[in-house]
Amino acid sequence: MKRAILKPGTIRKMLQMIAATRPVEIGCDECFEQLDRFAELELAGKNATEAMPLVQEHLERCSDCREEFELLLSMMKAVTDNDSCG
């Protein structure tokens, strides 16, 4: 049987992930479907986490989707900033 050699940092990360594991979680596809709406709520200062808790939880667990969310927010801000400057 193969035994993984884990760095202490990895184990700590795993423990945090395991502690946060829920019986039902949405996947990346479902997260992506709702990401635009979620980002709009967030940018409008509304409580996106409360409105869409499963999306928020997925973003905490999935670094790919989190990276996309952050980039989307940044893109949206670029457009808003430019608009407000005329």
Place this chain on the structure above:
Amino acid sequence: MRERTNLEWCVGLTSAQADAAIADLRLILLRGLRYALANHGVTEPDLEDFVQDALLKVLCELASFRGEARFTTWAQKVAVRVALTELRRRRWRDISLQDLLAGHEESDFTPALLTDQSPDPGRVAVRGMMMDTIQRIIAEDLTDRQRQAMLAVMQGGMPLQEVAVRMGSNRNALYKLLHDARKRLQKRMLYEGMSSDDLLSMFNES
């Protein structure tokens, strides 16, 4: 550029004179990506390529736009996915799963190595025992695929997208595989008498 409603975008992009709407959307996506990717080492031709691919995707998937967000937000989301998919692919192009995991697995027993800074020898001993248990249940309870994926993502830092490609899967399926793995570990740890919270509190402080 004039403001458009969601409906005006959808009609504009599919009409016989779609050029104006496409040109406007192209500008919005280009401006956004240029700003958002400023520190990602992308060139202007890269940005043009991303926007071109994103536009094609937007037109192709227009029917799936349900109007729950602004049309431009939806299109920006598509562009983000296009750009990051390509940037991740480039960044990890030359790294195989075998390379990434080399040195992270051994065929026989290796005690958990922990450079423990805690001054409390009791805590050091408990943590050493817990680390060993976790390594053991990862070896015993996870399938090879689950273990490989978990190591690649959590220790190798490889994006799910790239791990999925290398395992002949897709990102959504890989997330579900990892979710199943976490549920299995959670269950087994409880069975071993360790709640996740116990473990976290033991490892969170030094």
